[in-house]
Amino acid sequence: xxxxxxxxxxxLLCALTLALSFGWAAPAAAMPDxxxxxxxxxxxxxxxxASGSMSTATGEACGQATDNxxxxxxxxxxxxxxxxxxxxxxDTADFTEVTDKGPQIRGLSEKTKYVxxxxxxxxxxLFGGVVQDCLVGALCTEQHTRAALDKLDRLGPKLDRVYAxxxxxxxxxxxxxxxxxxxxxDTPAGCFADVVTGPSVVRFANxxxxxxxGTIAEAAERAxxxxxxxxxxxxxxxxxxxxxxxVSLTGVGPRDAGVPIHPTLAGRKYTARLIADALAA
Numbered sequence: 164x165x166x167x168x169x170x171x172x173x174x175l176l177c178a179l180t181l182a183l184s185f186g187w188a189a190p191a192a193a194m195p196d197x198x199x200x201x202x203x204x205x206x207x208x209x210x211x212x213a214s215g216s217m218s219t220a221t222g223e224a225c226g227q228a229t230d231n232x233x234x235x236x237x238x239x240x241x242x243x244x245x246x247x248x249x250x251x252x253x254d255t256a257d258f259t260e261v262t263d264k265g266p267q268i269r270g271l272s273e274k275t276k277y278v279x280x281x282x283x284x285x286x287x288x289l290f291g292g293v294v295q296d297c298l299v300g301a302l303c304t305e306q307h308t309r310a311a312l313d314k315l316d317r318l319g320p321k322l323d324r325v326y327a328x329x330x331x332x333x334x335x336x337x338x339x340x341x342x343x344x345x346x347x348x349d350t351p352a353g354c355f356a357d358v359v360t361g362p363s364v365v366r367f368a369n370x371x372x373x374x375x376x377g378t379i380a381e382a383a384e385r386a387x388x389x390x391x392x393x394x395x396x397x398x399x400x401x402x403x404x405x406x407x408x409x410v411s412l413t414g415v416g417p418r419d420a421g422v423p424i425h426p427t428l429a430g431r432k433y434t435a436r437l438i439a440d441a442l443a444a
Contacts, residue, residue, distance in 0.1 A: 193261045193263065193265075194262065194263055196269070197223065197250065199244075199270075201271070201274045202244040202274075202275065203245070203277060204240055204244065204245045204246075204276065204277040204278075205248055205275055205277070205279075205333070205336075206232070206233025206237075206249050207258065207267045207280050208249040208267075208280050208281035208282045208341070209249065209250070209282055210249075210253075210422075210425060211284065211341070211344070211426060212233050212249045212279070213225055213227045213233070213249035213251045213253075214226055214422050214425050214426075215420075216228060216414075216420040217421075217422055227249065227250075227251075230428065231247070231249070232249075232279075232438070233249055236279060236435045238435075240277070243277070248267045248269075249267070250264040250265070250267065252285060253267065253282065253285060255322060255325045258282065258325045258328060268328050271329065271333040271336070272333065273334060275332075275333040275335070275336045276335065276337065277337055277339075278329060278338045279340075279438045279442070280325075280326075280388075281340075283321075283378070283379055284375065289314050292307075292311060293371060294424070297360060297364045297368060303367060311371055312371070315371065318378050319382055322378070322379060330387075338388040339388065339389045339438050339441045340388050340390050341437070341438060342376035342390065342394075343376060343395070344433075344434065345372065345395040345396075346372060346401055347365050347369055347402065348400045351365045353402070354401075354402035356402065376395075380393045391434075391441050392437055395409070396409070399433075405418060406418050407429075408429070409430030410424065411424070
């Protein structure tokens with residue numbers, strides 16, 4: 164019984180790994196402008212702010228949805244023009260380089276008053292690698308964990324360059340940087356992760372995610388930006404009960420309204436409120 168459960172969950176997680184960079188299908192040419200340039204509020208980043216519910220996805224290459232984080236923030240900022248430049252699968256290079264997901268800073272200008280950013284989790288496949296190696300493959304060896312931590316060590320300077328480019332492109336803007344919502348609970352008891360990987364892997368995944376948010380916070384402080392959600396609330400991981408999850412394993416659970424391994428509607432509303440409050444402060 165346990166073996167069959169592990170097999171079923173491993174197959175499911177293998178499929179879900181593909182969703183970590185939601186919006187993977189890359190067009191051949193550079194990214195066309197996903198929104199107007201020089202709006203007063205611009206949302207930049209990856210799928211944690213670009214994606215939303217499957218039913219509201221626009222079908223564009225960036226995987227944007229009409230109920231994503233940036234658009235929920237914009238709803239709270241009445242009378243402020245908005246442009247969504249976030250793109251599923253984006254990493255730090257897509258902020259400044261001509262790619263199929265960038266350069267996202269093209270959406271900024273001196274007229275931009277507010278910017279929100281979610282970036283870093285896709286660099287060197289940081290999130291995806293941990294899910295693939297540790298959660299799916301149960302191969303969280305010392306070599307795998309060391310490689311993941313090395314990737315994290317290399318992220319800080321990349322974020323410094325990105326944040327500097329954002330400041331140069333939007334010199335008059337207030338900038339808020341978003342940390343990633345918690346994927347796993349402190350302890351896996353009663354959670355699918357307990358069957359598939361066990362507590363040691365969950366501890367490492369949580370350590371890595373805390374390190375990721377910490378790295379983002381340190382870079383944001385160096386840039387003079389505001390960080391929100393550095394320490395996501397407890398009890399809201401993928402293992403939380405229906406209606407309490409801020410991140411969903413499948414995206415289709417009761418009231419999830421999301422895509423696999425991404426924020427639920429409740430999670431998106433939570434982070435949108437944090438961003439809007441910080442921008443208004």
